[in-house]
Amino acid sequence: MTRTVFRFSATALLGALVAGSTVHAQHQLPRRPPERLEQPAMKPQSGEVGVLPVQGNVYLLNLGDVNIVAQVGQDGILLVDTGPADWSERITRTLEERFGSRPIRYIVNTHVHPDHVGGNAALMKVARGDSEEQGFGGNQAAKLIAHEETLNRMSGVVDGETELPADMLPTSSFFTEKKEIYFNGEPIEILYQPAAHTDGDVMVFFRGSDVIASGDLYSTTSYPIIDEKRGGTIQGYLDALNRILDITVPRFNQQGGTMIIPGHGRLSNESDVDDYRNWMTIVRDRVQEMAKKGMSIDQVKAARPTLDFDGVFVNPRWTPDQFLEAVYHTIAADAPQTASKN
Numbered sequence: 036m037t038r039t040v041f042r043f044s045a046t047a048l049l050g051a052l053v054a055g056s057t058v059h060a061q062h063q064l065p066r067r068p069p070e071r072l073e074q075p076a077m078k079p080q081s082g083e084v085g086v087l088p089v090q091g092n093v094y095l096l097n098l099g100d101v102n103i104v105a106q107v108g109q110d111g112i113l114l115v116d117t118g119p120a121d122w123s124e125r126i127t128r129t130l131e132e133r134f135g136s137r138p139i140r141y142i143v144n145t146h147v148h149p150d151h152v153g154g155n156a157a158l159m160k161v162a163r164g165d166s167e168e169q170g171f172g173g174n175q176a177a178k179l180i181a182h183e184e185t186l187n188r189m190s191g192v193v194d195g196e197t198e199l200p201a202d203m204l205p206t207s208s209f210f211t212e213k214k215e216i217y218f219n220g221e222p223i224e225i226l227y228q229p230a231a232h233t234d235g236d237v238m239v240f241f242r243g244s245d246v247i248a249s250g251d252l253y254s255t256t257s258y259p260i261i262d263e264k265r266g267g268t269i270q271g272y273l274d275a276l277n278r279i280l281d282i283t284v285p286r287f288n289q290q291g292g293t294m295i296i297p298g299h300g301r302l303s304n305e306s307d308v309d310d311y312r313n314w315m316t317i318v319r320d321r322v323q324e325m326a327k328k329g330m331s332i333d334q335v336k337a338a339r340p341t342l343d344f345d346g347v348f349v350n351p352r353w354t355p356d357q358f359l360e361a362v363y364h365t366i367a368a369d370a371p372q373t374a375s376k377n
Contacts, residue, residue: 083125089246091246092107098119098122098125101119113141114158115239118151139161143237144180144205145251147188148262152189155203159206184229185235186235195264211227212226233266234266249298255301257348259272269319273315283295322366
């Protein structure tokens with residue numbers, strides 16, 4: 036356990052942003068096409084967008100506490116999430132400085148939360164302007180993609196949700212398990228994961244670059260954030276982690292290979308997600324056993340079933356008690372199903 040915790044804490048400095056060129060050298064796939072835009076990562080100044088070349092066509096853009104993703108090539112730019120609204124101008128400037136006049140052609144929203152969709156309106160305005168300058172129209176214009184559940188919440192048609200401005204809403208949605216597009220020389224899968232972080236989350240798998248943008252289905256900075264009011268559950272979250280592990284292929288001894296960009300935190304590989312899944316399963320099982328014994332949520336919190344892992348995942352924005360409440364409530368709500376799976 037000590038060795039595993041060290042890997043999380045020692046690398047959690049987002050040192051990937053400081054030593055991006057080293058990480059890029061370690062994980063670059065030699066089979067990628069020559070359109071790769073070779074530029075070294077630089078340590079960002081406070082309040083600036085940090086850019087980390089991951090592998091293939093994919094870059095991690097760090098916005099302080101939030102990560103978004105850019106896939107860049109000859110066809111233009113695909114963004115996964117747009118970050119908080121007040122980062123839009125900095126994102127636009129960074130894309131221009133790093134990648135020149137390449138147009139934004141696609142934006143994918145992984146879920147409904149404002150720290151990931153706040154920049155939709157501003158960046159879609161840039162994308163529409165880029166498309167017009169490039170002479171694109173109709174089906175070739177920039178698209179903002181999300182799952183139907185996310186669109187419904189952003190549109191305010193779900194009870195308890197407030198309708199967002201029209202220029203923030205997805206222009207394309209899907210209701211199936213996945214949506215596929217082909218862009219910048221590689222197939223891209225947008226994979227729906229129900230009842231996990233929310234009821235409308237997706238992850239984006241760049242198959243050629245061998246990178247997964249997980250959104251908030253995975254984070255290295257806190258316990259799983261389960262938005263109960265928006266349909267999130269602990270079992271759905273664990274299902275999402277298992278799905279990531281089904282996709283990932285390590286290069287050697289569970290290290291390297293497929294890279295995972297979390298919604299918050301540091302660049303990861305299969306081993307990191309495997310550890311995270313295992314630890315969260317342990318906590319889930321402990322809470323489940325306590326609930327079966329008839330313990331109340333206050334008694335569960337007093338027993339501190341997360342104590343082993345608080346040093347790694349404690350976060351003032353999502354405390355162990357908040358996590359335990361979400362786990363307890365969703366286990367109680369799903370008791371028959373949970374019992375049948377165990």
